[in-house]
Structures are given as C-alpha cells and as structure tokens.
Amino acid sequence: MNLQERVVVITGAGAGIGRASALEFARAGARLVIADINAAGAEETVKQIEALGRQALAVKADVADPSSVEHLVEETLKTFGRVHVLFNDAAIQVNKTIEDTTIEEWNREMAVNLGGIFLCSKFFLPALRRTKGCIINMASVNGFFVEPLCAGYCATKGGIIALTKAMAIDHGKEGIRVNCICPGYIDAGLAWGYFEAQPDPAAARAAAGKLHALWRIGKPEEVGRVAVFLASDDAAFMTGSAVVVDGGFGSGLPPQN
Numbered sequence: 001m002n003l004q005e006r007v008v009v010i011t012g013a014g015a016g017i018g019r020a021s022a023l024e025f026a027r028a029g030a031r032l033v034i035a036d037i038n039a040a041g042a043e044e045t046v047k048q049i050e051a052l053g054r055q056a057l058a059v060k061a062d063v064a065d066p067s068s069v070e071h072l073v074e075e076t077l078k079t080f081g082r083v084h085v086l087f088n089d090a091a092i093q094v095n096k097t098i099e100d101t102t103i104e105e106w107n108r109e110m111a112v113n114l115g116g117i118f119l120c121s122k123f124f125l126p127a128l129r130r131t132k133g134c135i136i137n138m139a140s141v142n143g144f145f146v147e148p149l150c151a152g153y154c155a156t157k158g159g160i161i162a163l164t165k166a167m168a169i170d171h172g173k174e175g176i177r178v179n180c181i182c183p184g185y186i187d188a189g190l191a192w193g194y195f196e197a198q199p200d201p202a203a204a205r206a207a208a209g210k211l212h213a214l215w216r217i218g219k220p221e222e223v224g225r226v227a228v229f230l231a232s233d234d235a236a237f238m239t240g241s242a243v244v245v246d247g248g249f250g251s252g253l254p255p256q257n
C-alpha cells in the first residue's frame with residue numbers, strides 16, 4: 001500500500017493496536033499524528049516512527065473533551081496543513097455487569113468510545129472534506145457477538161457499527177469514506193484488562209485463542225495492516241463497511257481440545 005505523504009491522525013495510538021497501526025501507516029509512507037491521553041505513550045510511538053525514518057507528531061488529547069479535540073485539530077493543521085485519514089481507535093472497557101457499573105463508569109465509557117468518535121469526526125470533517133479523506137472507526141466483534149462482564153463496552157461497539165454506516169451515508173456524496181474494523185481478541189491492552197477481570201485470568205487468556213477458528217488471538221499489527229488497506233486507494237469503493245478481522249471468532253467451531 002502506498003500512502004506516501006498522506007497525513008493520518010490516530011487516536012489511542014500511545015499503545016496497543018493504535019501504536020501498531022501507526023507503525024504500519026508509517027511503513028506505508030504516511031505522516032502521523034499520534035493522539036493519546038497518555039502523553040508518554042504517544043511520545044514513545046513517535047520515537048518508534050522516527051526510528052523508521054518517518055515523521056510523526058505527538059499530541060496529548062482526551063477524545064471525550066471537546067476543547068482537547070479542537071486543540072488536536074489545530075495542532076494537526078499547524079504542523080501538516082491538511083489531513084487525509086482519521087482513525088478513531090481510542091477506547092476504554094469497563095469489565096462489569098450493568099448492575100455493578102457505576103454511573104460515572106458508564107458515562108465515561110460512552111463519552112470516550114462513542115463520544116470520542118463523534119467529537120473527532122465532527123471537528124476533523126471540514127479538513128477531511130478538503131482532501132476527500134476517510135474515517136476509520138474501531139469497533140469490535142463485540143458489536144455482533146457479546147460476551148459476559150462488559151455490557152457497556154458491547155453497547156458502544158454495536159453503536160459504533162451503526163454510527164459508521166450513518167456517517168458513510170451522510171458524507172459519501174462528499175467523497176468521504178467511513179468504515180469500521182471489528183477485531184476479535186487482539187494481544188493488547190483491552191484484552192489484557194478483560195482477562196484480568198475474569199475469575200482465573202491465566203485460564204481466560206489460554207481459552208481465548210480457542211474462540212477463534214485460527215486457534216490463536218490476533219497481533220495488533222494484523223489489525224493495523226487492514227486499517228492501512230482501508231485508508232488506501234485500493235479500498236476506494238468501500239464505505240459503510242464493518243470489516244471483520246477476527247481469525248474466525250464465533251465461527252461455531254467448538255474447541256477441539
């Protein structure tokens with residue numbers, strides 16, 4: 001994929017799938033804006049991109065805070081002048097039933113996972129319109145298949161799939177494509193947190209691979225490469241799609257051992 005000189009903003013790129021995706025975009029020639037609430041994580045991602053000989057800017061940003069997102073847009077345009085791709089990856093996961101979830105936890109999960117996509121898309125759209133750019137939203141197989149102890153999270157991921165399709169319809173005629181990615185278990189922060197929340201974390205981790213037809217969980221870069229494809233001209237006729245990257249999760253195969 002050739003994304004030479006395209007400007008790509010990735011939220012939540014200070015760790016996990018966001019960081020791995022940023023490195024894949026950099027390898028494809030893009031210039032990156034690394035946005036994360038964790039400034040140190042964002043700086044570390046920039047360091048890794050610079051080691052590849054590519055350019056990146058770290059911006060501390062809370063996607064749930066309108067003024068922080070406006071600041072992110074300003075910094076992006078000040079440094080690069082334009083933006084071609086917005087990858088809304090940042091999310092949190094409350095590993096509780098609805099009854100155990102506090103009102104503060106519920107509100108924060110909605111504000112980051114769904115509200116963050118709303119705010120970043122809203123404030124980046126004028127710039128994306130100028131480049132006929134694209135938006136990639138991070139959903140999850142949990143938007144289709146739910147699991148125990150993460151009800152609010154599943155609700156946000158189902159919402160993101162619907163939001164993606166609605167945004168695609170609203171902005172398609174402007175040449176803006178909007179797709180989402182639905183990964184299965186990926187070896188990164190939110191899956192680690194989910195394992196830790198189970199009664200036997202080691203057993204949960206060991207069992208997770210067998211939920212996938214490929215009998216393993218995914219690597220962050222295996223999601224990142226799909227994001228690069230979706231951002232590229234090779235995906236020019238794709239919009240409103242929920243692209244499943246899940247190693248065959250929930251394929252109905254019982255664990256064989």
Ligand SMILES: NC(=O)c1ccc[n+]([C@@H]2O[C@H](COP(=O)([O-])OP(=O)(O)OC[C@H]3O[C@@H](n4cnc5c(N)ncnc54)[C@H](O)[C@@H]3O)[C@@H](O)[C@H]2O)c1
Nearest residue numbers: 012015016017037062063090091140185186188189190191
């Ligand atoms: N790991 C998985 O198994 C898995 C599976 C399906 C989907 N996903 C999705 O992939 C995305 C990344 O997950 P991950 O496992 O890499 O997570 P992670 O925890 O490793 O990384 C998430 C990053 O988002 C940042 N972040 C959190 N709140 C933020 C905010 N308010 N503003 C800006 N940044 C914020 C964190 O600081 C962190 O750097 C999420 O959208 C998640 O729902 C993950």
